[in-house]
Amino acid sequence: MGVNDFDANQEKLVQKAYDLMAEEYDILDDRINPFYVNDCKFLDHFVQRLLPHWRGQIVLDVGCGSGLQTVQFASRAKHVIAVDISGELMRKVQEKLKPQGLTNATLIQGNATQLPLQDSSVDFVSAYGDVIGHIPDYVRAIAEMARVCRPGGTVTIEYDNKWHLGLLFHPADLWNALTTRRKGDLRRWTYEYLNHDSKVDLTYKTFTFPEMKSHLNRHGLVVTERAGMHILSSLIPEHIQDPPKEKHPLKAYTVKFLQAIAQCDFRLKQRSPFYRLAYSAIVVARKL
Numbered sequence: 001m002g003v004n005d006f007d008a009n010q011e012k013l014v015q016k017a018y019d020l021m022a023e024e025y026d027i028l029d030d031r032i033n034p035f036y037v038n039d040c041k042f043l044d045h046f047v048q049r050l051l052p053h054w055r056g057q058i059v060l061d062v063g064c065g066s067g068l069q070t071v072q073f074a075s076r077a078k079h080v081i082a083v084d085i086s087g088e089l090m091r092k093v094q095e096k097l098k099p100q101g102l103t104n105a106t107l108i109q110g111n112a113t114q115l116p117l118q119d120s121s122v123d124f125v126s127a128y129g130d131v132i133g134h135i136p137d138y139v140r141a142i143a144e145m146a147r148v149c150r151p152g153g154t155v156t157i158e159y160d161n162k163w164h165l166g167l168l169f170h171p172a173d174l175w176n177a178l179t180t181r182r183k184g185d186l187r188r189w190t191y192e193y194l195n196h197d198s199k200v201d202l203t204y205k206t207f208t209f210p211e212m213k214s215h216l217n218r219h220g221l222v223v224t225e226r227a228g229m230h231i232l233s234s235l236i237p238e239h240i241q242d243p244p245k246e247k248h249p250l251k252a253y254t255v256k257f258l259q260a261i262a263q264c265d266f267r268l269k270q271r272s273p274f275y276r277l278a279y280s281a282i283v284v285a286r287k288l
């Protein structure tokens with residue numbers, strides 16, 4: 001459903017929603033949440049692909065969530081600073097780092113729009129998992145990531161793409177997209193908790209690539225790479241790839257089918273025009 005503005009309490013709502021999600025955040029099961037599983041596999045791939053940019057370096061993980069990327073960074077980076085608005089998720093990061101003996105991480109519960117870091121103090125900044133789309137003042141968050149990144153360093157962001165094939169199933173969103181000119185629009189995401197009998201509605205912002213590129217350019221960040229995630233899979237109705245609880249677990253053949261589509265998406269990730277129609281996008285940028 002299209003919406004006109006972020007709720008005035010967006011940051012509090014986001015914090016509360018993710019605090020409540022913390023206990024189930026790491027449930028990654030093809031029969032329960034295949035969309036999320038494929039998402040995580042893709043992000044893991046990108047983290048590893050960008051290894052030459054962050055190995056032995058200082059990494060900032062913005063909106064680190066439960067630490068799915070933080071732990072990978074900590075294993076090969078010099079130091080990782082992980083920031084998230086949700087205190088409960090930050091506890092999950094600590095629980096992952098400790099058993100692995102990873103002591104090179106600083107965890108900060110805070111807002112991406114006010115990073116408590118010096119200018120040019122980190123080499124690599126990552127904000128994966130549509131962190132940017134949750135933030136009403138996303139312009140300030142991008143400015144903050146650019147400010148703390150040193151010249152020659154890398155900033156990589158994953159965001160929700162305005163135009164994707166799945167819009168064909170959502171006439172209201174499609175209409176909202178068509179009537180919002182030259183930039184992304186606001187949409188509503190309903191998350192059904194696995195461990196609680198409740199749902200939460202969160203507003204998120206989508207971006208077009210030219211819009212994201214211009215925000216990055218304005219802060220001295222030049223795009224060097226771009227990719228798309230969930231391309232053909234966005235044509236599969238949501239109730240199949242993000243099934244409601246009563247449909248758990250998915251049938252084995254459905255899981256196999258979704259895995260095969262995810263493989264195709266993986267091959268298409270950097271092929272034009274396919275990546276332009278992906279549900280979400282990754283950009284990699286270099287700080288001038």
Ligand SMILES: C[S@@+](CC[C@H](N)C(=O)[O-])C[C@H]1O[C@@H](n2cnc3c(N)ncnc32)[C@H](O)[C@@H]1O
Nearest residue numbers: 018063064065084085086111112128129131134
């Ligand atoms: C979908 S999760 C992604 C987490 C992690 N990067 C991953 O891929 O699993 C989005 C994260 O952004 C965080 N977040 C949202 N708004 C934020 C803000 N203003 N400042 C810091 N973190 C924020 C949320 O708490 C949540 O953990």
